[in-house]
Amino acid sequence: MATQILMPALSPTMEEGTLAKWLVKEGDTVKSGDILAEIETDKATMEFEAVDEGIIGKILITEGTAGVKVNSPIAVLLEEGEDAAASDVTPQKDTAKAQTAKPEAAEVTAAPAPATAKPAGARVFASPLARRIAAEKGIDLAQISGSGPHGRIVKADVEAAKPAATSTAAPAAAPAPAPAATSAPAMATGALAETVKKMFADRDYTEVPLDGMRKIIAARLTEAKQTIPHFYLRRDVQLDTLMAFRATLNKQLEGRGVKLSINDFIIKACANALQTVPDCNAVWAGDRILKLKPSDVAVAVAIEGGLFTPVLRDAHQKSLSALSAEMKDLATRAKTRKLAPHEYQGGSFAISNLGMMGIDNFDAVINPPHGSILAVGAGVKRPVVNAAGEIVVATVMSMTLSVDHRVIDGALGATFLQAVIDNLENPMAMLA
Numbered sequence: 001m002a003t004q005i006l007m008p009a010l011s012p013t014m015e016e017g018t019l020a021k022w023l024v025k026e027g028d029t030v031k032s033g034d035i036l037a038e039i040e041t042d043k044a045t046m047e048f049e050a051v052d053e054g055i056i057g058k059i060l061i062t063e064g065t066a067g068v069k070v071n072s073p074i075a076v077l078l079e080e081g082e083d084a085a086a087s088d089v090t091p092q093k094d095t096a097k098a099q100t101a102k103p104e105a106a107e108v109t110a111a112p113a114p115a116t117a118k119p120a121g122a123r124v125f126a127s128p129l130a131r132r133i134a135a136e137k138g139i140d141l142a143q144i145s146g147s148g149p150h151g152r153i154v155k156a157d158v159e160a161a162k163p164a165a166t167s168t169a170a171p172a173a174a175p176a177p178a179p180a181a182t183s184a185p186a187m188a189t190g191a192l193a194e195t196v197k198k199m200f201a202d203r204d205y206t207e208v209p210l211d212g213m214r215k216i217i218a219a220r221l222t223e224a225k226q227t228i229p230h231f232y233l234r235r236d237v238q239l240d241t242l243m244a245f246r247a248t249l250n251k252q253l254e255g256r257g258v259k260l261s262i263n264d265f266i267i268k269a270c271a272n273a274l275q276t277v278p279d280c281n282a283v284w285a286g287d288r289i290l291k292l293k294p295s296d297v298a299v300a301v302a303i304e305g306g307l308f309t310p311v312l313r314d315a316h317q318k319s320l321s322a323l324s325a326e327m328k329d330l331a332t333r334a335k336t337r338k339l340a341p342h343e344y345q346g347g348s349f350a351i352s353n354l355g356m357m358g359i360d361n362f363d364a365v366i367n368p369p370h371g372s373i374l375a376v377g378a379g380v381k382r383p384v385v386n387a388a389g390e391i392v393v394a395t396v397m398s399m400t401l402s403v404d405h406r407v408i409d410g411a412l413g414a415t416f417l418q419a420v421i422d423n424l425e426n427p428m429a430m431l432a
Contacts, residue, residue, distance in 0.1 A: 269423035
């Protein structure tokens with residue numbers, strides 16, 4: 001019996017993705033474990049494997065289609081001898097492939113819409129991309145006849161429509177209800193976009209659609225700033241001893257192809273500090289706090305269009321050279337979006353270092369459910385007063401600890417930050 005292949009959830013937070021590339025075509029025979037397609041999530045491009053064997057009878061979603069909802073049909077899998085045209089497949093029958101399909105999945109199997117305008121309040125079946133383009137052009141989807149599978153409205157239909165043809169009826173006494181597939185937040189966002197675009201209508205600009213990663217970043221950081229009671233602790237640390245120690249180690253490690261960075265020492269210093277002040281090794285879990293035993297340290301890595309925070313697990317147990325090699329590997333694969341979800345999810349604490357970009361100091365936004373994040377600035381030469389009361393020149397680095405007050409109180413956060421500084425100013429102790 002024909003079944004539908006559904007858009008997979010390739011990470012716990014994935015709600016939609018881009019079908020980047022099909023690696024099979026209609027008529028191909030596949031078996032369990034064969035790679036069917038490449039899927040772009042909000043964080044990575046991942047391969048999608050077949051679960052069952054059969055024949056690809058029909059591909060429902062073309063390459064490059066963005067905004068494909070999880071559990072919506074993307075292809076039809078046939079058994080030997082079945083005809084794709086004669087098969088009648090509904091999402092409900094595909095319980096073996098994924099969890100119950102979301103309401104959007106029914107759009108593919110709905111009856112074709114007539115060419116005439118749809119009744120007010122009738123459900124409109126359209127792809128997410130078609131809906132977005134229609135909103136941008138001010139086009140009423142109810143006035144469009146879809147050319148996609150089973151009458152679904154696709155991008156080409158909207159692009160061919162004219163805004164002037166979408167409002168022919170006289171105004172009603174009360175507005176018709178919005179289509180069921182349009183949520184209030186989406187409408188509010190669309191209204192804001194139109195308002196801003198009108199504001200700059202007489203200016204030259206380029207419109208950049210949000211990809212999945214940027215949407216997730218926007219949502220999570222908005223949530224973080226709105227719901228997490230941030231407070232900030234600022235300290236300076238002198239790096240001269242660490243820099244001399246690093247130069248000595250790197251000379252000894254030349255034959256092994258290892259070159260330690262200042263960031264490697266910062267990671268190790270924070271990992272050890274989480275063990276010294278275990279109450280700061282914690283995350284917010286809604287109605288409780290979870291205190292972790294291992295030091296799982298996340299490190300922000302900038303990539304084109306966004307960032308990753310790969311996690312160095314059990315960082316307190318690893319040597320500086322091991323942390324350095326692992327961080328380089330994670331950063332390299334992050335930039336090509338090749339990290340697996342378990343490599344960038346988790347941790348109780350994060351580091352964001354903009355010092356290498358010349359930033360002296362800044363405040364970082366906590367990545368929920370982490371209890372804190374350390375913002376690291378550049379090491380710069382400054383005049384300081386030493387223990388003997390003399391003014392000397394030292395390399396000083398500014399750090400700001402952003403703290404979730406629900407998880408960590410001020411005095412506790414200050415104790416943790418002091419532990420980080422002690423490690424950085426006495427680097428040999430980190431090798432013990």
